[in-house]
Amino acid sequence: MTVERVYLLPAGNCLVDQSVLNETLSSGKLVNLPIWSYLIETTDGPILIDTGMPDGLAVDQLGPEPGPEAGQIIPRMTKRDAIVSVLARAGYSPEQMVCVISSHWHFDHAGGNAHFQTPPIYVQRAEYDAAMTSDDYPPECRVSGLNYRFVEGDYQLAPGIDLLYTPGHSNGHQSILLNTAESGRILLTVDAAYTRENFVDGVPFAGVDGRQMAKSIERLKDVVKAERPRVFFGHDVEQGNLWPIYPNAM
Numbered sequence: 001m002t003v004e005r006v007y008l009l010p011a012g013n014c015l016v017d018q019s020v021l022n023e024t025l026s027s028g029k030l031v032n033l034p035i036w037s038y039l040i041e042t043t044d045g046p047i048l049i050d051t052g053m054p055d056g057l058a059v060d061q062l063g064p065e066p067g068p069e070a071g072q073i074i075p076r077m078t079k080r081d082a083i084v085s086v087l088a089r090a091g092y093s094p095e096q097m098v099c100v101i102s103s104h105w106h107f108d109h110a111g112g113n114a115h116f117q118t119p120p121i122y123v124q125r126a127e128y129d130a131a132m133t134s135d136d137y138p139p140e141c142r143v144s145g146l147n148y149r150f151v152e153g154d155y156q157l158a159p160g161i162d163l164l165y166t167p168g169h170s171n172g173h174q175s176i177l178l179n180t181a182e183s184g185r186i187l188l189t190v191d192a193a194y195t196r197e198n199f200v201d202g203v204p205f206a207g208v209d210g211r212q213m214a215k216s217i218e219r220l221k222d223v224v225k226a227e228r229p230r231v232f233f234g235h236d237v238e239q240g241n242l243w244p245i246y247p248n249a250m
């Protein structure tokens with residue numbers, strides 16, 4: 001298998017209180033974050049990373065943006081942002097996926113997993129174990145009986161697709177290092193760092209274990225030094241305007 005190119009697939013937005021992205025800020029201001037899935041095209045077929053938010057959160061048309069009194073995390077998703085529609089615009093159906101890589105099982109990353117009944121879903125064992133025993137994870141993200149392939153620690157899925165174990169934001173979070181013919185080397189931190197300032201400046205953000213989060217970021221910084229990839233963060237607003245999105249490769 002050769003990895004040809006990788007695409008950013010926009011999968012809706014989420015209003016999040018600024019203190020979730022930067023714990024040194026007080027709450028009371030919402031920031032509109034992009035939600036992403038990623039499509040890898042290989043010589044063996046397509047691979048999807050993450051499946052966006054649950055279909056049940058989708059509305060026909062978004063209403064006006066609510067104020068900070070509405071809560072800390074408010075999904076902003078239309079039916080076009082549901083993963084099956086997102087994939088269809090890229091020319092694919094869930095059954096066509098060679099496999100799915102699940103970074104972690106928060107609602108904005110694994111909400112559409114149930115649509116992927118046949119392809120193998122690569123998830124860290126620690127994430128699966130934590131999610132299956134915790135009501136903190138929505139039911140759409142912890143679907144039993146799918147074709148799970150459990151990973152423990154780092155794992156090379158194929159040449160050019162490395163899963164890097166980066167726990168802390170969630171119990172079994174993983175980031176993805178890609179080496180592609182057309183898109184070059186790309187590190188998808190996913191939620192090991194929401195933003196550039198989380199990564200570069202060590203600004204603390206939401207997660208289950210701050211010490212582990214810092215360790216995972218240090219580990220990814222070593223990867224950046226060694227491999228010199230371009231780095232794409234999980235929910236960085238400015239970055240979202242700078243990178244090409246589908247149909248242009250990253």
Ligand SMILES: [Zn+2]
Pocket residue numbers: 104106109169191
């Ligand atoms: Zn997350």
